[in-house]
Amino acid sequence: MVEPATILSLKSLTKKFGSFAAVDAIDLDIAEGEFFTIVGPSGSGKTTLLRMLAGMEQPSGGEILLHGLRINDVPANKRPTCMVFQSLALFPHRTVGENIEFSLKMRGEAGDKRQARALDLMDMLRLPRSYYTRNVLKCSGGERQRVALARALAYDPQILFFDEPLSAIDYKLRKTLEKELKDIHRETGKTFVYITHSLEEAMVMSDRIGVMRAGKLVQVGTPHEIYTTPKTRFVAEFIGDVNVFAVEPAPGGMLRSAGIADDIKPPPLPAGFVGGHLVIRPEFLRFIESASDADNSVTGRLNNEYALGSRIQYQVRVGDSVLLIEKLGQQVFTGKLDDAVRIGWDARDSILVTD
Amino acid sequence: MRRFADLGPGGKSALPVLLFLLAGFVAPLIAVVWFSFMPPRTFSLAAEPSLANYAAIFESTNYISFLWSLGLAALTVILLALICYPVAYGLVRVFGRWAMLLMLLFTIPLFVSENIRLYGWVLLLIKNGVVLGTLKSLFGAEYASILFTRSAILLGMVYVYLPFMLFPLTLGISMIPDEARDAAFDLGASRWQVFREIEIPLSMPGVVIGFLLTFVLAVGAITEAKVMGGQRIIPIAQDIEIAFTYSQNWPLGAALSVLLMLVVGILVLAALWRFDLDRFLGRK
C-alpha cells in the first residue's frame, strides 16, 4: 500500500500572546485525505491552532507547510482551505443557494455554473433542491450544518477545517451528524482537520487523533491507540470514567498502591520504573468469586449503581478509593448495595502511565 | 507618536469620530473656557487673563437665573420620574403587543422641534385659545390664562423632556429579569418589597440615565421660558444668549457657560464613570 502523502506539515508552530504561549512549538504531519481531529479541553489552544492553519491568526514562530510550501504569509482568502465555524456563520441576509455559491461568486464564476454546482452539493448533502431559494434563518439546526458544509466544499478546497461545529447541538442530532460527516469525508476524499473538546466525538469520526493540552500535543495516534495505550494520565482520564491510582514498585516485580493492594501484578514494567499511575478501564474490571479467578483482586463494598443504557456501572468502595466497574446489561449480577464484593482484573488489561 | 498603521481596527475605526469631536466639541468648549478668562467685552483671545467675569456673575443677578434653572430642572426631573415610571412599567410588563405601537407614538414628538410643540400649548392656553375659548363659549366664563406664569414654564419643560425620561426608564425596567421577581415573590416578599428590593435596584442604570439626561438637557432649557413664560423667569441659557448676542459681551457669556458646564460635567462624570454601557445597550 502506498504511504499517503503529507499534505499539511507543522514545524515548531507557536503562537504567543504577550508572554503566554497559547500554542507551544507544535510539530505535526497530517496526511492527505485523512480525518484528523485535535482534542483538548477549553483553553488548550486548539482553536488558536486551527485559526493559524486557516489563516485567521498570524503565527509567532514556526512554519506551516502545504505540500511542502510555506504558507505562513498567505492570507486566508488565498489559501486553498476552508473553515466551518462554530456558529456556522451563515450569511443571514442570503438564501441557502446564495450562501453555498458565495465562494464561487467571489471567484467570478457564471451564474448557471454556480447554480449547477450548488445543486450538486445539495444533492450530496441530502438537502432538498427546493431549499435553494429558502432563507437560511428558516432552516433547522441540522439543515444549517449541511448548508455550512456545502458552502465550504463549493470551490473544492484541499483541506476543510472544522471549529467544534457540533458542540451546540443536542445529543441525538449530533450523533446523526457525526456519522454523516464521516460519510461525507469518505465520499469527497478530502483532508478534514477537526477540533472538539469531546474525545468520544473524535473517536467516532477520526482516522487519527491529537490530544492537546496547554498548547502542546501530548499524544498523537489512531483512536484505538489513544484508547488502549494512553501515554499520560491526562490522556487516559480525558475519555471520562476510568480507574486511576498511584503505584510504586514492590518486591518481586509487583506494584503496591496504598489503600488498595500490596501485590498488584502489573503489565510489563518499563526499565527503571520508580512510580506512576495504573489505569484500568471500567469494562476490564469484573466481579469474581475467588481471588484465583483473575490476576489481581481486591475486596470492597458496593456503593452505588448507575444504569447507562446498554451498560451498568457500579461504584465499589475499596479502602479510601472508589473503583468503577462496568458490565453489559445482560450479564447477570445479583448484588445489593452495601454488600461486600470482590472485583478483579487481569494484568494485561491495565496500563501504566506517567503523569 | 504612534503611527497610524500600528493602531488596531478599533483605534482606526474610532479615528474619524474622535477627530470630528475634537474639532467640533472639545475645541469649542476649550475656546469657551479660554474666553471666560478674557477681560469683559473683548473679542480677542490674546488679552490679559482676568477673573472679572466670574466676579461679575456673583455681583449681578446672573446667579439668580442659575439657581432658577437648576431648580426648575430638578423639579422637572422629579415630576417626570413620577409621571413616566408607570408608563415605562406598562410598556415593559403590561401592554404586550401594543407596546411597540405606543413606543412609536412616544417617539414621534422627539422629531418635531420643541417650539412647534410648545406653541400648541400656547394655542391651548392663551386667551381665546382652545381651553379658555371653549369655556367662554360654553359657560360664558372668563378665566385668567395660566400662560405666562412660572407654572406654564414648568408645564412646558415637563412636556418637552418627557421622552428623555421615558426611554431610558423603559430600557432600565426591561433589564429586570422576570425570574428575579418571581423568585422574590416565591420567597415571600410583598409587592412593595419586591419593588423596593428587586425592581428599583435592577432598573437603576435606566433610572440614572433618565435622570441625568433629563436634568442636563432641562438645565439648558430656554424656549419654554420664552414661549410659555413670557419672561417671567430668565433661565441661565437666556442670560448666556443675551451676553453673546445683545450685550456683545462674549467673555461674560463664556464664564456663565463654564459654570453651567461645570455642573453638567461633574454630574455626568459622577454618574457615568463606572457605567457599563455594553450591558445597557447590547445585552438586554
Next chain:
Amino acid sequence: METKASHLRHALITVWTLAVVLFLYLPTIAITLASFTASRYFQFPIAEFGLEWWRKTFNSIEIRQLLSTSVTIALCVTVIAVSLAFFGAMAFARYDWRGRSFYQKLILLPIFFPQSVLGLALLLWFNALGLQLSWMTAVFAHLVWIVPVVTLVISIQVYSFDPALEEAAFDLGATRWQVLTQVTLPVLFPGLFSGALFAFLLSWGNFPLSLYTTGSDTTVPEYLYAKMVAGYTPGVPVLGTVSTIGAAILLVGGYGLILASRRARQSVSE
C-alpha cells in the same frame, strides 16, 4: 400572578398611559385645528373653517426656500453622520481596544449637554475662527450632537453582529472590500437605516442648534419661532402641522420598511 390587585394595577397603568399620550398629542391637535381657520387671528372655537392658509403656505416662495434649506441641511447631516457613525459604532461595540471605555464615555458627552449652550459655544467658536455663518455651519453644528446619537443607534445593531461572518466570507475567498460590501454592510443595514432615519429627523426638527448657527439662512423651526414671537399668521400652524405629519410619516414609514424587510428575509419562497 394574575390577582385582582394586579388587574386593578394594570388597568390604572393603562389609563394613566393613555392620559399621557393624550397630553403629549393635545398641542399637536390644537395646532392642526388652528391651521384650518379662515381668519387671520387665532380664536377658539374656530369661527370660519377654511383651507386658504394651506393654499397660501404651499404657494409661498419663502416657505419653499425654508423647506429647501431644512431639507438640504438634513440630507447633508444624514449622509455625513451615517458615514462617520458607521466607523464610530464599530469602535464602540465591536472591537476590543485599549481606549474603548474612555471613547464610549466621550461619545456620550455631546448628548448629555444642554443644546442651547452647545449652540452658543459653537457660535463662539465659529466667530473666533472667523467663519461666515450659513447653512453649512449649521450642518456642522447638527453633526456634533447627531453623530454620537447615530453612533449609539448603529452600535445597538453591531452588538449582535457575529464577527465570524466576516471571517467566513474572507475564508471563502472574498477580498476585504467584498467582505465589506457583500457581508458587513448588508447585515448591518437595519441599524444603518435606523441611524439615517434618526439623523434626518433630528436634524429636520432641531431648533436650538440651528438658531445660533445658521446665520442668514433660515430653517423651518427658526422661521416658525420668529413668527410665533411676532407676526403670527395661521401659516404657522399649517407649517407646524406639515412638519409634524412629515416626521410621523417618515418615522412610521421607515419603521414599516424595517419590519417588512425583516419579514421578507424570513419568507419561504417557492
